[in-house]
Amino acid sequence: MTSTHAPAHRPRSTSVPAVIARILVLGVTLAVTVFITPVLIAQQSWMWLAVLLLAAAAIFVLYSTKRYIPGKYLFPGTFFLAVFLIIPIALTVGYSFTNYGDGTRGSKEQAIASIVANSVQQSPDAPRYAMTVATAGSPTEGPFVLYLVDPTDGAVLSGDAETPLAEVPAGDVTVVDGRVTEVAGLTVLDANQVNAVYNELMELAVPVDESSAVQPLGVNQAFVGTTVLQYDEASDTITDTATGEVYTVGTVGTEQAFVDADGKQAFSQGWLQGVGMSNYERLFSNGKIAGQFGAAFVWTLVFAAGSVALTFVVGFALALVLNDERLKGRRIYRSVLIMPYAIPGFISLLVWSNFYNRDFGLINEMLGLDLNWFGDPSLAKVAVLLTNLWMGFPYMFIVSTGALQAIPNELMEASRMDGASRFQTTSKIVLPLLLVAVAPLLVSSFAFNFNNFNAIQLLTEGGPFPDGSTRGATDILISMIYRIAFGGSGADFGFASAVSVCLFILTGVLATIQFRFTNVLEDVN
Structure with missing residues (x-):
């Protein structure tokens, strides 16, 4: 006679507090991911967005099941080692082969936009708007969006350095006494915060069309001005409409920049680019x-x-x-x-x-x-x-x-x-x-x-x-x-x-x- 025995059941080892702790950890991870992801996208921080998403995915894979026991203990140390040591070292080495610094932090397109924006001139009859500054990121770092109220008809307009001026639906903003006070999904800067980033705002120009842009005037006003410098994408040149002088892309040292007819750099604004070993050569040859x-x-x-x-x-x-x-x-x-x-x-x-x-x-x-x-x-x-x-x-x-x-x-x-x-x-x-x-x-x-x-x-x-x-x-x-x-x-x-x-x-x-x-x-x- 053969007898069969029911398989022994492994006792449940997961307690109620452990389940609650796991739910809290996963919930906090999901909340942080959902909150930070739009901010990183708005700031175009693609590397940190990838780090955030990969870390969130790893947390859910490791801590939502009973598997991968070693990984649960190795992940925290590995994550912080990568974020606070390996990635900064890699970024430092990478930046050492670039010209990253004041005036060369952004792309060529951003540099051109800044050069053109800095050439905005105000005409005597230029319209003025009540200005409010808002941001989807940090009040000190931006990116900044201008919200303008037309005093003639009360229309609300908005735009930033890359987005042309456009009318805003009435339900997206709150207007009090002819000024935008709240914006859905954004943080509105107060007067002190605007003062703190005043220099950055003075370099901000919101395009209206090919020859005009809106630029801040003080902390609560903006005006529509005419851009003296015009960029021609086909020829990759910048033309001064007041003098007729044309600036082309040339090489200054190891970097590319807009130069005048004599080959001298025309504008202090440049763009981020690789310079090879020039920083190391400068250190040891100068x-x-x-x-x-x-x-x-x-x-x-x-x-x-x-x-x-x-x-x-x-x-x-x-x-x-x-x-x-x-x-x-x-x-x-x-x-x-x-x-x-x-x-x-x-x-x-x-x-x-x-x-x-x-x-x-x-x-x-x-x-x-x-x-x-x-x-x-x-x-x-x-x-x-x-x-x-x-x-x-x-x-x-x-x-x-x-x-x-x-x-x-x-x-x-x-x-x-x-x-x-x-x-x-x-x-x-x-x-x-x-x-x-x-x-x-x-x-x-x-x-x-x-x-x-x-x-x-x-x-x-x-x-x-x-x-x-x-x-x-x-x-x-x-x-x-x-x-x-x-x-x-x-x-x-x-x-x-x-x-x-x-x-x-x-x-x-x-x-x-x-x-x-x-x-x-x-x-x-």
């Missing part, structure tokens, strides 16, 4: 720039190595003193010594920047000095190192204290029985054993200080600055890159990206060399 880069690199090494050495020596010395069991009140002393580490770094830097004031700073007043700390390059560097010492020694003190307590007391007792002095015991036994534990932390501290932007920007702002120099005397590489990218002479993101790539390579090479040296300490055990 003597002035190469010299500033070399000086910044040397000071960066001195700053990073000096900060690590000073903080470690002071931290180790204090830890060694407070490791003596004969000292009373050690816990109180240790608590006091780590207080600088508990204060946020940006607060410490701002406070210390006042200490160095030449006229009423704490340091000059207490010591009776008259030193121009931030006006002299050497003194400014000393100030940076001293401040970084104050902020960094508590970390080294904590690390050294923990490492000292892990060293067996029997080793020190044995060395003293063999006749070794305290200095010999410390230098020949304690220090080598301690370095085995803290050497990787010293490497990471060096890498941190190699790119310690806050310590420079919040304390000295890179200064003092020699005449005609992009780099200040205390600028390290990362702060020099910041000045290139966002400097007063105009943003140059392409060149800054090239310098960033070189900095990334240098940091990696230096870290590799340091880790190879720390391998020698493995034999100490």
